[in-house]
Amino acid sequence: DVKVTQSSRYLVKRTGEKVFLECVQDMDHENMFWYRQDPGLGLRLIYFSYDVKMKEKGDIPEGYSVSREKKERFSLILESASTNQTSMYLCASSFADTLRPPLHFGNGTRLTVT
């Protein structure tokens, strides 16, 4: 069974702090994604990566960066946290080259920035 593990379920950070959200998958997936989920806005893609050290911007990359040094790990970085980044953050992974595999999600990190 595929497992996507996000390092924290809940985080509380102060405005201006640098925040790291970590995601690890155990299925050798090429693709990894970071989303944020807000009421009324659905899931919005922040960044994704299709290979080690590769990244592409999603719909809302401003204020975020990512790091993928190893295939199994994808980190989301908030360089200087702001209150409007309070949200549920979801990581997902998938294979790239098989025909119809689904996305596999972690259980999310609820981040509060005060």
Place this chain on the structure above:
Amino acid sequence: LAKTTQPISMDSYEGQEVNITCSHNNIATNDYITWYQQFPSQGPRFIIQGYKTKVTNEVASLFIPADRKSSTLSLPRVSLSDTAVYYCLVGDGPTNAGKSTFGDGTTLTVKP
């Protein structure tokens, strides 16, 4: 990337069959249709995926008409535990599906 439209919410009762329809008028030839289920405080979970006609698994059925401009997720004999948000996603593989906007999905409430 194809945009999808779903009803915001639906109510049902235990034991009933529930059908949730998703519109995707600009679906591309290579796109697949995938449905996910999300419970509170959890990530979305894959339910079913199809390309055309009908697909059935142990959880649900997916009906796709010939023009593929819409699809219907069918949940047989729902129970209270099927109360969740259901998302329809369209893409030509996991990379493009992952880049699609999930939107608000359909909140299904199953009542006793």
